[in-house]
Amino acid sequence: MDKLRQQALDYSLGILPKEEAILFEASLDVDDDARKFLIEAGEDCANLSLLASPSEASVELRHRVMENSAPKKDFNPFLESDVINRLRYNYTTPNNRYTGGGGSAKLSEIGVSAVEDRLEEIYLDLLALFVLVGGNSAAAEGDFGELKSWIGQTNPLGLGISETLALPLPGEAAPAQSARRSLLAALPSLAFFVERVGDGSATLADVRRIFYLCRDQLKIMRASFSDLDPAKLADDEELRLHGAGLLRSKWWGAEHAYFSTNGKVRCGHFFEGPVTERCVEFAEYDSNIYCLANLLATKSGNGEFHLELFKDAIPSGVLAVAMAETSLENHVKLENLALGVGNNGHSPANDLALWKLVESSLLRGNHEISAEAIKDVPVLGCSRFEDSTYLWFTWPSIPNSHEGALAFTGNPEQ
Amino acid sequence: MPRIENEIWTRIKDGDSAALAELYDGFAAAMFSLSLEILRDRWEAEEVIQDVFSYLWRKPEAFSPDKGKFSSWLLVLTRNRSIDRYRSRKRRVDRNESDDILSSRSDQTQPDAAGEAVSSDERAHLRLAFSELPEDQRKALELSYFGGMNHVEIAELLDLSLGTVKSRIRLGVEKLRYSLTSLRT
Numbered sequence: 001m002d003k004l005r006q007q008a009l010d011y012s013l014g015i016l017p018k019e020e021a022i023l024f025e026a027s028l029d030v031d032d033d034a035r036k037f038l039i040e041a042g043e044d045c046a047n048l049s050l051l052a053s054p055s056e057a058s059v060e061l062r063h064r065v066m067e068n069s070a071p072k073k074d075f076n077p078f079l080e081s082d083v084i085n086r087l088r089y090n091y092t093t094p095n096n097r098y099t100g101g102g103g104s105a106k107l108s109e110i111g112v113s114a115v116e117d118r119l120e121e122i123y124l125d126l127l128a129l130f131v132l133v134g135g136n137s138a139a140a141e142g143d144f145g146e147l148k149s150w151i152g153q154t155n156p157l158g159l160g161i162s163e164t165l166a167l168p169l170p171g172e173a174a175p176a177q178s179a180r181r182s183l184l185a186a187l188p189s190l191a192f193f194v195e196r197v198g199d200g201s202a203t204l205a206d207v208r209r210i211f212y213l214c215r216d217q218l219k220i221m222r223a224s225f226s227d228l229d230p231a232k233l234a235d236d237e238e239l240r241l242h243g244a245g246l247l248r249s250k251w252w253g254a255e256h257a258y259f260s261t262n263g264k265v266r267c268g269h270f271f272e273g274p275v276t277e278r279c280v281e282f283a284e285y286d287s288n289i290y291c292l293a294n295l296l297a298t299k300s301g302n303g304e305f306h307l308e309l310f311k312d313a314i315p316s317g318v319l320a321v322a323m324a325e326t327s328l329e330n331h332v333k334l335e336n337l338a339l340g341v342g343n344n345g346h347s348p349a350n351d352l353a354l355w356k357l358v359e360s361s362l363l364r365g366n367h368e369i370s371a372e373a374i375k376d377v378p379v380l381g382c383s384r385f386e387d388s389t390y391l392w393f394t395w396p397s398i399p400n401s402h403e404g405a406l407a408f409t410g411n412p413e414q
Numbered sequence: 415m416p417r418i419e420n421e422i423w424t425r426i427k428d429g430d431s432a433a434l435a436e437l438y439d440g441f442a443a444a445m446f447s448l449s450l451e452i453l454r455d456r457w458e459a460e461e462v463i464q465d466v467f468s469y470l471w472r473k474p475e476a477f478s479p480d481k482g483k484f485s486s487w488l489l490v491l492t493r494n495r496s497i498d499r500y501r502s503r504k505r506r507v508d509r510n511e512s513d514d515i516l517s518s519r520s521d522q523t524q525p526d527a528a529g530e531a532v533s534s535d536e537r538a539h540l541r542l543a544f545s546e547l548p549e550d551q552r553k554a555l556e557l558s559y560f561g562g563m564n565h566v567e568i569a570e571l572l573d574l575s576l577g578t579v580k581s582r583i584r585l586g587v588e589k590l591r592y593s594l595t596s597l598r599t
Contacts, residue, residue, distance in 0.1 A: 043591070135455030135459070211457055
């Protein structure tokens with residue numbers, strides 16, 4: 001009896017060896033004592049939980065949690081469209097998954113010292129900022145003093161993004177693309193929220209947003225420049241699954257900004273499970289989502305846009321979609337980018353750069369598809385339904401992915 | 415114990431968003447406190463709470479009343495997801511602080527945000543009972559419940575036999591149970 005009781009407690013604590021856990025689970029169907037002890041162990045664990053020091057979550061967490069119960073946007077018209085059907089029937093995953101290195105350059109290869117210096121400064125600033133906004137920082141407890149003081153002493157990140165972009169970057173080669181990615185993907189949003197802290201209007205939610213943006217920006221920069229931080233890059237290249245939950249945590253109910261434009265993000269169709277295998281791959285994925293979000297942020301008619309991940313819409317692919325209500329005029333601007341007529345001088349240079357960044361990343365992620373074949377297998381596109389623009393891309397799914405990439409306990413429900 | 419009845423689960427299962435809000439308002443603070451105790455990282459603890467509520471909304475059938483109290487199930491789920499994250503993080507960075515998990519936060523004087531959900535009498539009683547446990551039992555319990563260590567790891571850390579670790583944890587748990595039972599009856 002004591003052994004059964006011990007097993008029930010260990011099972012509840014998630015430390016019963018797997019084979020014993022399977023046997024214990026089987027015994028629950030037939031053994032009243034096993035069931036009784038399991039309930040008792042659950043109660044014991046609940047009692048232990050009450051020993052935790054009382055703490056209060058941020059007000060914003062409630063909004064994010066309640067978004068779960070909000071009605072989901074109907075994406076079926078888009079998912080049943082001709083272009084998505086074409087993708088559905090023609091898409092195949094590459095034999096070898098992206099492991100990093102593609103599109104990466106050396107910082108010194110940019111060849112414009114002002115850009116090289118600025119990027120290095122930004123990276124070093126972000127390393128310092130990351131510590132100040134971590135989940136165990138004073139700022140995370142609502143004390144912004146140290147963070148604000150640091151921002152006051154440091155060149156605000158926002159200063160110089162546009163100026164740096166205006167410098168003559170060398171064409172479309174990898175060094176220039178890496179510089180644009182480092183300056184345009186997550187950095188404008190990060191600079192926006194840092195400025196909020198600087199001017200004293202930031203909330204805890206803004207600090208949390210800075211944390212995620214900072215983490216992503218650091219990874220994106222490391223993946224972009226192989227000589228920026230080789231030791232950390234080597235760690236980023238290690239096999240480590242990244243779940244859709246990571247994207248949900250930071251996008252669900254978030255505010256997103258692109259330079260001076262900001263809007264609310266809505267989600268609803270995210271799934272549980274991994275989307276990428278390594279940090280360097282996740283940096284590509286993340287950067288693509290930021291780029292699409294940035295493209296839509298300035299064109300949304302109501303200041304809102306949706307970000308969604310669909311696991312089963314494309315066999316062996318995960319479909320990422322950014323959608324917003326747009327005017328026809330704004331939609332045409334985006335459509336021109338997708339049609340390749342964005343470089344005729346009518347599209348803002350940054351919009352074109354954002355689109356090109358996603359395009360080149362998708363050729364890396366789906367590296368067995370040539371640039372010419374993309375018309376038949378449209379891994380990236382822009383569509384319109386009713387009064388909304390849909391920007392989307394497909395990334396290879398991870399085969400045999402288990403549900404809940406972050407769940408390691410043998411039986412997390414218990 | 416938190417006053418969260420199984421009835422609220424039935425309503426969530428039926429898609430009642432007001433029930434989800436009620437559950438959050440009455441119980442999220444207790445869940446968050448637990449997760450923060452384990453992870454000591456506010457953003458990660460918030461992620462866990464977000465994940466747990468999302469999971470519950472999508473798969474309410476993961477719980478069933480024959481598993482016991484809904485509140486206990488939620489706390490154990492929160493604890494296990496927090497431990498998973500902690501272990502995942504620990505694999506990457508050895509934080510080297512595994513033997514003082516609970517006591518390092520004991521001097522916090524934050525507002526009793528979980529007070530709505532948890533009777534302060536019960537919590538105070540439980541903390542007192544915990545502090546009165548023999549130190550070896552207390553340590554083993556801390557390492558197991560909040561540190562997510564298994565028996566072998568605890569045995570190695572405390573230089574004890576496996577059997578001793580198991581019995582200390584079990585005895586500690588039983589003493590706390592009897593202590594609370596006496597309060598409630």
